[in-house]
Amino acid sequence: MPRNNASFLSMESSTRKLSIKCYEEQTLGGWDTLKARIQEIDKSYMEVLAIRHDRDPATDDLWSPSLEKPHYHIISRPKKNSLKVRTILNALGVVYRPDIDETLWKQHGVENALSFRAMALYLTHDTPEAIKDGKTQYDISEIVSNLSMDEVQKIRGLYVPEKKISRLEAFEQLDKEAYALGYALHGYRDWYAALPLEVRNSSYMRTIRESYDRGIEDNIRKDAFVCRTSVFISGAPNTGKTYAANRALRDMGFSVLGTAGQSTGRYDDLEASTDAIVVDDDTTPHVLTMAEDKKCHAYRRNRNNPAWCGKFFIVTSNKSFDEWLDDCRVYDEEQRDAARSRFFICDIDNRQLLLRSRPDRGDAFNRMAKELYFRDFQDRFNKIMKSYQKTDGVLDLGVLDTAACKQ
Secondary structure, rough: OOOOOOOOOOOOOOOOOOEEOHHHHOOOOOEEEEEEHHHHHOOOOEEEEEEEEEEEEEOOOOOOOOOOOOOOEEEEEEOOOOHHHHHHHHHHHHHOOOOHHHHHHHHEEEEEEOOHHHHHHHOOOHHHHHHOOOOOOOOOOOEEEOOOOOHHHHHHHOOOOOEEOOOHHHHHHHHHHHHHHHHHHOOOHHHHHHOOHHHOOHHHHHHHHHHHHHHHHHHHHHHOOOEEEEEEEEEEOOOOOOHHHHHHHHHOOOOOOEEEOOOOOOOOOOOOOOEEEEEEEOOOOOOHHHHOEEEEEEOOOOOOEEEEOOOEEEEEEOOOOHHHHHOOOOOHHHHHHHHOEEEEEEEEEEEEEEEEEOOOOOHHHHHHHHHHHHHHHHHHHHHHOOOOEEEEEEEEEEEOOOOHHOO
């Protein structure tokens, strides 16, 4: 694989794009078993592309080069949260043996893939560097993936197989893809970052971004409802409540945006794909709207109003719920009652999340769905809080019972 200049990874390292080179002895069952494992992985959990290289020259002998030992290249990209290297290897059935395979591991056997597109092109030796070096060309049909061939092609770049298209046609395709991305409420940043520099540098990208935003708006207009679980957590400072909330949500598989610091741009990093917001000892504008069961905008301004379509809205505070509403300038008693009807209102007692009041809005089915989400969150939150050790009466966030927190 091409060098990524990545730092050394361990089994416990977390990654969003992993590149693996291994031989048959590192796999549980060889190529056929590896292919079956890849195709069984849910693409909404992790995207995987792999290929078997068995025609690569092994030496630089100009006249009679021998062939390199057959080996496998695998690239993977978790879809929501980063995953540990160990988790990805286990899913693939790839085993690096301590001591025996350490050299292979360190020599780019396992490393971060800084550009997923470049690594996907390298699988068939279609990168400019590989072509220049005269590396053996492999056909795209030799790639094994849990994605469709069209999806693999999209990862590899802006072109259609066996059909040459103009630059304008390529951007028209990209414009349609951006609209579909927005309509599906997927994130824009990672998709944009994966595009080639020449594409990102084009003046067309402003129009393409507008198409993405239009897709989001059309989705919201068609169906604004979302079952949103809102939780207020009151507790003393430095008790780990915000950490536990973030960790519990991520363990549930949600992408999380944290806010703090009284910044007017607290929601600038919010994406349509964001599953949860954690407001850390801070106020929030439009409390009723943010906690309502509706897709909406976090705030209104002339442009770039981020959409809020997530399922969890969490507030952690050192104050009571009523005091927090005062800070948010919610003074009208009817609005305060409406706020109470939207939140699971909780506090921390003996390092446990205790429910004091539950929401009563929506029909029975909606309330039951929120109850189930909340109980899952509460159980995870309490397990995480129990894993901490106290030092001199203060919760030490650096001391963890790893067994209790094991994912």
